[in-house]
Amino acid sequence: MSAEYVSVQPPVALRGRVLRLLGYREHASAPRRRRQPAAGGVALILGLHPLTLSGPALGTATADAFVGAPSDTWVLTEFTGPQAGVQVDLTPAAAFTVLGGRALPGGAVPRLEELHDPTLAALPARLAAEPTWAGRFALVNALLAERLLDPRARVVAPEVCWAWDRLLATDGRVGVAELAAGTGWSTRHLQSRFRDQVGLTPGTARRVLRFGRAAGLVGRGREPLAGIAVACGYADQAHLTREFRALAGLPPAAFRAEVFASVQDLPPGPGQDRAS
Incomplete structure (x- = not known):
């Protein structure tokens, strides 16, 4: 190609x-x-x-x-x-x-x-x-x-932005009740406003962002999967595998192999040009 x-x-x-x-x-x-x-x-x-x-x-x-x-x-x-x-x-x-x-x-x-x-x-x-x-x-x-x-322009509510930033900063490892307390809203109100302005509920965003960290670790190196599961807050490697099947469509070992096989095809980082 x-x-x-x-x-x-x-x-x-x-x-x-x-x-x-x-x-x-x-x-x-x-x-x-x-x-x-x-x-x-x-x-x-x-x-x-x-x-x-x-x-x-x-x-x-x-x-x-x-x-x-x-x-x-x-x-x-x-x-x-x-x-x-x-x-x-x-x-x-x-x-x-x-x-x-x-x-x-x-x-x-x-x-x-x-x-x-x-x-x-x-x-x-x-x-x-x-x-x-x-x-x-x-x-x-x-x-x-x-x-x-x-x-x-219409913008996202400051409380929703704060909740998103907290989720992002913690890779999803903060509870929805804690997020709601930080905004001063009820849990139900946060869930409704967050879904309306982000597209996911806070709970689903937690899951996706935690998976994002795990996917980065799996795809970038050869660290044992059990260690990645612990580092990302999963109960065990089996839990990690279930999440990869649901959110990536294949188990983590296969995901890692797919990333390694396509590494030369990845686009460059900001400020870099590449032609091949």
Whole structure:
């Protein structure tokens, strides 16, 4: 497979809300499949070519430009031939504002044209007409800044932001009752507002973020799985394995092997370019 990846930091004013912008151009002569396990962030995919998505929550669908909501399940993507576009990684709070004051249901993967947002839906075509990565990133950043820096924009409640930040900082290892106490809300009110503005309940977000830490440890090294289970707060290795089957679609050993097999295909970090 031939590929070019360009990853950049967002403008200073957008950092903390926009996590990364990744430009990509690939060509696969044979079907290329990637696994997207459960995750708490939001991926805005401004793609220029269709790919196939499949998973337990959505069945099978075809899309080029879409949004991946926070999810407690996994998705497979597959394509043959060309693939190009820009991926924007957003916090749930930033996605809420970019999408006009709404959170997508957990696990949703709507195509941009399904969001009834003509400006956003038209962005991939504008990217296709722009010849340089710098120009494409400028178009994306302009739209993000227009929405995220607008003082009139709808934003996530401060209490929900605080609860999300606590979950993120602890990799999900804080109870919902403790979160509610920290916000001054009842547990029921926090659960309702959090779900409405993030797309997941606080309990599901806890599960997903804890899994995210475990998936990072499993995928990056050779630490024994039993040790990872303990470090991430699982009861034992069997509990870890059950979570991987549910949230990634395969057991941790197979997940690790899949990550190692595809390591050369991973995009670079911010500020790095790579062509192969």
